[in-house]
Amino acid sequence: MAKGKAVLGRGLGALLPEKEEERPSFASTRLYDFKDRSRPGTISEVRLDQITANPYQPRTEFDETALEELASSIRALGIIQPVTVRAVGDDAFELISGERRLRAAQMAGLESIPAFVREADTEAMLEMAIVENVQREELNPIEVALGYQRLIEECDLTQEEVAKKVGKGRATVTNLLRLLKLPAAVQAHLRDGNLSIGHARALIPVDDDSARETLAQHIIDEGLSVRATEELIKKWLAGPETPREPKAAGGTPTRDDLVLRSLTDRLRSGLGTKVA
Incomplete structure (x- = not known):
C-alpha cells in the first residue's frame, strides 16, 4: 500500500484537518447548525442506523458500567463531542473514531448523533x-x-x-x-489485568509455552511483584538438567527453591517429559 507523508508523533489531531480542531463542542445536538448534512469537512446530524462500526477499531472490550454512565450523561446533557465518520455511500457512513460515544448514544435511546464527516482512506x-x-x-x-x-x-x-x-x-x-509471542492464555491474563507488562516481559525468555502458562499462573496465585518474577525466571532459566534442589545456608531449601521444584514437578506431570 502506498504511503503518504503523514504528520508524525502528534496524535489524532495531526491526522485531521484544522477545521475539525476548531469545531464547536456543545452539550446538545440541537445546538449544531446542520447545513450540508453529509459534505466532507462539516458536522452533520447522522442517524445511528446509518453508521457502521470501524472494522479497524483496536479496542475489543468495552466496560458496560462505564458505557451506562456515559449513556446517563448523554440523556442529561446530550453529545458533547461529535463522533468522526467517513461517507461510504448514499446515506451510509463508517465510524472512524468515537465508538464509546456511539454505543452510549444507542443505549441512551438517541436516533441520531452529531458527526464530523471527513474523507479518509483505509490506511x-x-x-x-x-x-x-x-x-x-x-x-x-x-x-x-x-x-x-x-x-x-x-x-x-x-x-x-x-x-x-x-x-x-x-x-x-x-x-x-x-x-504477541506469548501463548494465548498468558495474553488473556494481560487483557484481564491479572499480569502487568513487566510480568509478561519477564516470561518472554522462557521458550516453552506450557512453562510460561504455569509460571504465569504461579505469579498470579502468589501475587508476585515484577522484581520477584524476574528473580524467579532467572532461577528457572539457570536451573540444571536434574530436578532443582539448591540449598540455602545450613542446608535448608529456600522458599523459592521449593517453588521451582514444585513448578518443575507440575510441568513434568503435564508434559510427560523431563523438564530442565
Whole structure:
C-alpha cells in the first residue's frame, strides 16, 4: 500500500484537518447548525442506523458500567463531542473514531448523533482508530500490540514509523510487539489485568509455552511483584538438567527453591517429559 507523508508523533489531531480542531463542542445536538448534512469537512446530524462500526477499531472490550454512565450523561446533557465518520455511500457512513460515544448514544435511546464527516482512506482510518485510542491510554497491552502489528502489516510501516505516529519510543513499540509471542492464555491474563507488562516481559525468555502458562499462573496465585518474577525466571532459566534442589545456608531449601521444584514437578506431570 502506498504511503503518504503523514504528520508524525502528534496524535489524532495531526491526522485531521484544522477545521475539525476548531469545531464547536456543545452539550446538545440541537445546538449544531446542520447545513450540508453529509459534505466532507462539516458536522452533520447522522442517524445511528446509518453508521457502521470501524472494522479497524483496536479496542475489543468495552466496560458496560462505564458505557451506562456515559449513556446517563448523554440523556442529561446530550453529545458533547461529535463522533468522526467517513461517507461510504448514499446515506451510509463508517465510524472512524468515537465508538464509546456511539454505543452510549444507542443505549441512551438517541436516533441520531452529531458527526464530523471527513474523507479518509483505509490506511488513514486504521491509523486514526489506533492513534486515538493509544493516545487516550484506554486499550489493554495486547490490544495496543495488535494495533501496532496491524499498522506494520496493513499500512506497510516500520516499527520506527509506528513509534513516531503514536508518539512512543521505538523500544516501547518493540517490547509491546514481543508480547504477541506469548501463548494465548498468558495474553488473556494481560487483557484481564491479572499480569502487568513487566510480568509478561519477564516470561518472554522462557521458550516453552506450557512453562510460561504455569509460571504465569504461579505469579498470579502468589501475587508476585515484577522484581520477584524476574528473580524467579532467572532461577528457572539457570536451573540444571536434574530436578532443582539448591540449598540455602545450613542446608535448608529456600522458599523459592521449593517453588521451582514444585513448578518443575507440575510441568513434568503435564508434559510427560523431563523438564530442565
